[in-house]
Amino acid sequence: MKVTILGNNSALPAFGRNPTAQVVTIYGEHLLIDCGEGTQVQMQKHGIKWSKLNHIFISHLHGDHYFGLPGLINSMSLLGRQAPVYLYAPAAIMPMMQNILDLADTVLTYPLHFHPLPEGSGMLVETETFKVTCFPVEHRIACHGFLVESKTKGRKLLPVQCRDYEIPRYYYDRLKMGEDYVRKDGTVIKNELLTTEGPEVKKYAYCADTLFTDSFIQYIKDADTIYHETTYLHADAEKAKMRYHSTPIQAAEIAKMAGAKQLLIGHFSSKYRELAPFRDEAMTVFPNTLVAIEGNSYDV
Amino acid sequence: MKVTILGNNSALPAFGRNPTAQVVTIYGEHLLIDCGEGTQVQMQKHGIKWSKLNHIFISHLHGDHYFGLPGLINSMSLLGRQAPVYLYAPAAIMPMMQNILDLADTVLTYPLHFHPLPEGSGMLVETETFKVTCFPVEHRIACHGFLVESKTKGRKLLPVQCRDYEIPRYYYDRLKMGEDYVRKDGTVIKNELLTTEGPEVKKYAYCADTLFTDSFIQYIKDADTIYHETTYLHADAEKAKMRYHSTPIQAAEIAKMAGAKQLLIGHFSSKYRELAPFRDEAMTVFPNTLVAIEGNSYDV
Numbered sequence: 001m002k003v004t005i006l007g008n009n010s011a012l013p014a015f016g017r018n019p020t021a022q023v024v025t026i027y028g029e030h031l032l033i034d035c036g037e038g039t040q041v042q043m044q045k046h047g048i049k050w051s052k053l054n055h056i057f058i059s060h061l062h063g064d065h066y067f068g069l070p071g072l073i074n075s076m077s078l079l080g081r082q083a084p085v086y087l088y089a090p091a092a093i094m095p096m097m098q099n100i101l102d103l104a105d106t107v108l109t110y111p112l113h114f115h116p117l118p119e120g121s122g123m124l125v126e127t128e129t130f131k132v133t134c135f136p137v138e139h140r141i142a143c144h145g146f147l148v149e150s151k152t153k154g155r156k157l158l159p160v161q162c163r164d165y166e167i168p169r170y171y172y173d174r175l176k177m178g179e180d181y182v183r184k185d186g187t188v189i190k191n192e193l194l195t196t197e198g199p200e201v202k203k204y205a206y207c208a209d210t211l212f213t214d215s216f217i218q219y220i221k222d223a224d225t226i227y228h229e230t231t232y233l234h235a236d237a238e239k240a241k242m243r244y245h246s247t248p249i250q251a252a253e254i255a256k257m258a259g260a261k262q263l264l265i266g267h268f269s270s271k272y273r274e275l276a277p278f279r280d281e282a283m284t285v286f287p288n289t290l291v292a293i294e295g296n297s298y299d300v
Numbered sequence: 301m302k303v304t305i306l307g308n309n310s311a312l313p314a315f316g317r318n319p320t321a322q323v324v325t326i327y328g329e330h331l332l333i334d335c336g337e338g339t340q341v342q343m344q345k346h347g348i349k350w351s352k353l354n355h356i357f358i359s360h361l362h363g364d365h366y367f368g369l370p371g372l373i374n375s376m377s378l379l380g381r382q383a384p385v386y387l388y389a390p391a392a393i394m395p396m397m398q399n400i401l402d403l404a405d406t407v408l409t410y411p412l413h414f415h416p417l418p419e420g421s422g423m424l425v426e427t428e429t430f431k432v433t434c435f436p437v438e439h440r441i442a443c444h445g446f447l448v449e450s451k452t453k454g455r456k457l458l459p460v461q462c463r464d465y466e467i468p469r470y471y472y473d474r475l476k477m478g479e480d481y482v483r484k485d486g487t488v489i490k491n492e493l494l495t496t497e498g499p500e501v502k503k504y505a506y507c508a509d510t511l512f513t514d515s516f517i518q519y520i521k522d523a524d525t526i527y528h529e530t531t532y533l534h535a536d537a538e539k540a541k542m543r544y545h546s547t548p549i550q551a552a553e554i555a556k557m558a559g560a561k562q563l564l565i566g567h568f569s570s571k572y573r574e575l576a577p578f579r580d581e582a583m584t585v586f587p588n589t590l591v592a593i594e595g596n597s598y599d600v
Contacts, residue, residue, distance in 0.1 A: 013340060040313060063374050063400065070367050099392075141405050
């Protein structure tokens with residue numbers, strides 16, 4: 001599982017930095033989390049294929065987290081997309097999107113399925129390869145974080161060995177589940193000759209925009225990587241609190257409390273040109289901190 | 301009067317080209333015409349100051365002409381703007397913008413005055429320095445073009461001569477209107493000693509998205525510069541017609557019929573990487589044609 005940053009800035013675009021959007025990639029499939037203005041262009045620029053995007057998650061209704069959504073929804077239709085798109089977002093986005101489509105006399109070429117976020121925490125989607133749940137964080141308006149968990153697809157096949165031992169294709173799924181292969185003559189081919197250990201299960205916690213609070217620690221416990229906003233440096237901690245935002249030290253405290261392996265910080269205020277001080281501050285509390293840089297991908 | 305191109309592409313962003321937005325500058329004041337996604341970033345990039353922008357015009361409700369509006373409206377507020385903004389747009393934009401602001405719990409720091417476009421043609425705004433009227437064009441949904449006319453500020457004062465002849469400041473406005481100055485002793489100082497001819501009145505016609513039709517020629521007659529869309533090359537004239545768009549030859553015919561001095565073409569389909577063929581085609585009918593390039597400014 002990896003996460004690619006498309007926008008790392010807070011509300012006001014500055015210094016070439018864009019508003020919030022990021023893509024979590026699991027077994028080649030992209031999940032888009034938040035969709036600030038310009039996201040469709042950022043996706044093109046950083047090689048994120050729309051054909052591999054089926055699920056979009058919007059944390060809250062501040063514009064820097066969703067003003068790119070109407071454009072993306074429209075552009076996928078202009079390209080004649082057929083596959084459904086699943087949108088998990090605050091309920092009020094549904095009539096807004098419908099209104100935008102109606103006014104343009106647009107009928108999308110693909111089904112757009114809306115799933116309103118619940119009031120508190122809850123399961124949003126579970127597939128064969130991943131699961132996404134949401135949890136409430138504390139922001140100026142209703143806001144959710146998302147926990148993305150990859151599922152193992154079982155053990156990894158060794159293609160050369162499977163061919164050499166003449167394992168029929170229909171048996172591959174059972175090999176992945178760890179079974180041995182038994183020939184008609186009773187010979188047993190041990191599973192460990194045909195497979196190796198599959199990829200690890202990973203947990204990525206996206207904490208959206210939030211003030212510093214331990215109220216959601218329970219939901220992000222033991223995440224491999226936590227993304228936490230750090231809009232202001234510590235010197236502006238009062239301002240951060242007043243505006244329901246956080247500082248690097250606070251984000252680092254959250255990562256520590258949650259027992260995370262890695263912390264990714266972003267959503268930087270336009271007042272800061274330099275981002276290194278954000279990392280420096282966070283590392284005093286949680287050494288394994290990375291600054292989210294647009295276009296970069298991070299292993300979860 | 302000059303026009304600066306912020307976006308010259310049609311709906312789908314491609315080859316680094318953005319959706320439609322352009323700025324008409326008159327005596328240092330900017331008028332924004334259409335506001336595709338990314339316009340606020342394009343304005344920053346090309347040095348268009350928001351403090352000099354008071355009037356915004358939206359031609360129609362296809363997303364590539366207004367999806368950048370909510371972001372721009374919000375960002376100006378985040379910067380604490382006080383001066384009012386006047387928005388001339390299809391009526392349905394008003395409740396949409398209000399809904400977006402309400403959902404974000406945002407109260408703008410400045411007054412936003414909405415002026416819905418009339419059904420047909422009509423006057424939108426007249427100031428001391430310019431006048432903007434709108435006229436209907438023929439597109440898939442209701443769509444307006446805009447005619448921007450600069451006004452002369454009268455004759456241009458010659459500051460050295462005015463000082464040498466000891467003309468009192470309160471008299472300057474009358475000098476601009478062409479009056480002579482008469483001293484208390486009856487001596488007449490002829491106006492031509494104190495002023496030169498003022499800047500020319502200019503007309504810029506923005507024809508928005510439209511199929512080829514002479515139905516609006518009456519409104520753009522004798523414009524100095526006509527901006528006309530050319531979404532498709534002539535080989536795709538059938539497709540252009542079907543989708544209510546135009547070709548370079550058609551745009552050139554319009555410029556010729558209207559008696560324009562200059563033609564500016566834009567709104568290029570994402571299927572074309574190269575733009576030179578658009579100019580080549582148009583020039584066969586109307587030689588003084590320019591291709592709208594992002595970041596470039598064109599004298600009207």
